[in-house]
Amino acid sequence: MNDRVIDVRNLRKSFGTRRVVDGLTLQVAKGEICGFLGANGSGKTTTIRMLCGLLVPDGGEGSCLGLDIRRDAALIRRQIGYMTQRFSYYEDLTVRENLDLVAGVYEMADGKAAVADIIARMGLAAYETHLAGHLSGGWKQRLALAACVLHRPKLLLLDEPTAGVDAKARREFWDLIHDLAGEGLTVLVSTHYMDEAERCNRIVYLAEGRIVVQGTSDEVVRQAALVIFETTGDGIDAVARRIRRKEGVEAAAVFGHALRVAGSDRAALQRAAGAFPNLEWHEAEPRLEDVFIHQLASKEEAT
Numbered sequence: 001m002n003d004r005v006i007d008v009r010n011l012r013k014s015f016g017t018r019r020v021v022d023g024l025t026l027q028v029a030k031g032e033i034c035g036f037l038g039a040n041g042s043g044k045t046t047t048i049r050m051l052c053g054l055l056v057p058d059g060g061e062g063s064c065l066g067l068d069i070r071r072d073a074a075l076i077r078r079q080i081g082y083m084t085q086r087f088s089y090y091e092d093l094t095v096r097e098n099l100d101l102v103a104g105v106y107e108m109a110d111g112k113a114a115v116a117d118i119i120a121r122m123g124l125a126a127y128e129t130h131l132a133g134h135l136s137g138g139w140k141q142r143l144a145l146a147a148c149v150l151h152r153p154k155l156l157l158l159d160e161p162t163a164g165v166d167a168k169a170r171r172e173f174w175d176l177i178h179d180l181a182g183e184g185l186t187v188l189v190s191t192h193y194m195d196e197a198e199r200c201n202r203i204v205y206l207a208e209g210r211i212v213v214q215g216t217s218d219e220v221v222r223q224a225a226l227v228i229f230e231t232t233g234d235g236i237d238a239v240a241r242r243i244r245r246k247e248g249v250e251a252a253a254v255f256g257h258a259l260r261v262a263g264s265d266r267a268a269l270q271r272a273a274g275a276f277p278n279l280e281w282h283e284a285e286p287r288l289e290d291v292f293i294h295q296l297a298s299k300e301e302a303t
Contacts, residue, residue, distance in 0.1 A: 003029050003030045004027050004028065004029060004030075004063075005028055005029065005030050005032075005064065005065055005154065005155050005186040006026060006027060006028035006034075006051060006062075006063075006064055006155070006186070006188065007026075007027050007062050007063050007064075008024070008025065008026050008027075008050075008051065008060065008061070008062025008063070008064075008069065009025045009060055009061055009062050010023050010024070010025060010059065010060040010061070011023070011024040011025070011026075011047065011050060011057050011059070011060035011062070012024075012057060012058045012059035012060055012209075013043075013046050013050060013055060013057055013058050013209075014058055019208075019209060020041075020043050020046045020209050021043045021046050021047055021050070021057075021209040022043075022208065022209035022210050023060075023209075023210060024043070024047060024060070024206075024209060024210065024211060025211070026047075026204065026211070028186060028188055028202075029186070030184065030186055031181055031182075031184050031185070031186060032181070032186055032187070032201050032202060033177065033178070033181050033186075033187045033189065033199070033200045033201045033202075034186075034187065034188045034189070034200060034201065034202050034203075034204060035189055035190075035191060035196070035197045035199075035200030035202070035203045035204065036048070036188060036189065036190035036191070036204055036206065037190070037191065037192075037197055037203055037204065037205045037206070037292065038190075038205055038206035038207060039207070039296055042206040042207055042208065042209065043206050043208070043209035043210075044159070044190040044206055045085070045159055045190070046209075047206070048082070048157050048159055048188065048190065050069065051064050051069065051076075051157060051188070052064070052073075052076060052077060052080050052082050052157055053069065053072075053073025053074065053076045053077050054073075054077075054082075056070065056073075057069070057070070064076045064080070064155060065079050065080070065154055065155055067079075078106070078151075079153055079154050079155065080153045080154070080155045080156070080157060081148030081149050081151070081153040081155070081156045081157070082148065082156075082157045082159075083144050083145060083148045083156070083157070083158045083159065083161050084159050085159050085160045085161075085163060087132075087140045087141070087144060088144070089132055089143065089144060089147060090132060091131065091132045091133025092131060092132075092133060093131065093132060094128065094129050094130060094131055094132065095119070095124055095127050095128045095129070095130055095132060095135075095143055096115065096119065096128040096129065098132055098143065098147060099115045099118065099119065099143075099146060099147060099150060100112075100115055102147045102150050102151070103115055103150060103151075106150070106151040108150075108151060114150055114151075114152075115150065118146045118149065118150050119146070121146075122142050122143075122145065122146040122176065123142070124139075124142065124143065124146060127139060127143075136169075137164050137165045137166070137169070138165045138166060138168070138169025138170075138172070138173070139169075141161060141162060141165055141169065141173055142169075142172075142173065142176075144161070145161070145173065145176060145177075149180060149185070153185070154185070154186065155185075155186045155187075155188070156177075156180070156185055156186065156187045156188070156189075157187075157188050157189075158177075158187065158188070158189040158190070159189075159190050160190050160191060160192065161173065161189065161191075162174075162191070162193065162196065163192075170193070170196065174196060174199055177189070178199070194287070194288045194289040194292060197217065197288055197292075198217045198288055200217075201216070202214065202215060202216060203215065203216070203217060203220050203288075205220065205292075205295055207295060212295065213291075213295070217288055220288065220291055221286050221287070221288060221290075221291055224286065224290075224291040224294055224295075225264065226262055226263070226264060226286040226290055226291060226294055227262070227263055227264065227265075227266045227269050227283070227286075228260055228261070228262050228283065228284045228285065228286050228287075228290060229260075229261045229269055229270075229273050229281045229282070229283055229284070230258060230259065230260050230261070230281065230282055230283075230284040231258070231259050231261075231273070231276075231279040231280060231281045231282070232257050232258045232259070232280075233257065233259075233278075233279050233280075234257070236254055236257060236258070236259045237254055239259060239276055239279065240252045240253070240254050240259055242275075242276075243259075243261055243272055243273075243275070243276065246268075246271070246272035246275065247268050247271070247272065248263045248264075248265045248267075248268020248269050248271070248272055249261055249262075249263050249268075249269065249272050250262050250263045250264065250293070250294055251263075251290070251293045251294070253293075260284065260290070261273065262286070262290050262293070262294060264294075
């Protein structure tokens with residue numbers, strides 16, 4: 001196997017008449033944390049399920065962990081960890097009982113020792129006798145991560161793993177992800193949180209089942225070629241409502257007393273800002289969130 005843990009080409013998948021994944025080609029290197037971004041329905045979850053053998057592609061080819069995604073789906077599933085959007089373990093079992101069950105499913109010879117080790121590593125010792133259903137959202141996600149990596153997978157697939165989890169728990173969860181990646185684990189993670197996307201080594205943005213942009217966070221921002229004007233002042237909410245209707249303005253967002261206006265046409269954006277001469281405008285650096293909104297707007301205009 002080369003250093004590409006994921007190497008797929010021209011993947012396609014439809015449900016009825018709806019094409020969900022349309023010619024997707026993706027490579028992810030060993031030890032990389034690759035972030036999957038895109039609106040709901042963009043094909044992220046379907047792609048992940050094809051990669052781990054839960055869905056058969058209608059077309060295309062490729063491999064995960066050097067194994068063919070069509071012929072070797074069962075073998076792939078033994079060597080990956082897959083964390084779904086919803087908590088999928090038994091809420092009427094304790095933390096330890098859930099992990100013991102997972103160890104049994106994978107027929108781990110050192111199951112008891114592995115469970116004890118992962119409980120300590122994930123900071124679950126104080127909760128190991130608690131019913132999973134009584135855990136907070138953050139601790140449920142930590143248990144789910146522990147279960148996903150208990151059998152020491154080579155690839156971790158995470159589908160919006162921190163949805164509904166508070167900021168502190170999200171940060172701690174991502175610290176664990178980076179610790180695991182530092183030991184050689186490869187991670188493909190879908191997320192809607194821009195701070196999480198910025199923690200990925202590389203970002204892949206999907207729209208209508210196709211990759212429209214990919215690269216590091218800085219590269220994705222540069223490729224978007226967005227122009228951002230920013231101003232501060234009183235009554236900024238009213239300004240935002242008015243400037244959104246101006247030609248060339250793709251988005252106008254208020255942050256406290258600051259207003260950020262985004263667009264692709266610099267001259268049009270300057271004219272829009274010039275309609276409010278009582279405000280002092282300056283150009284600002286685009287953020288990943290600006291690019292995300294821009295991509296969503298571009299998709300809506302194309303449909």
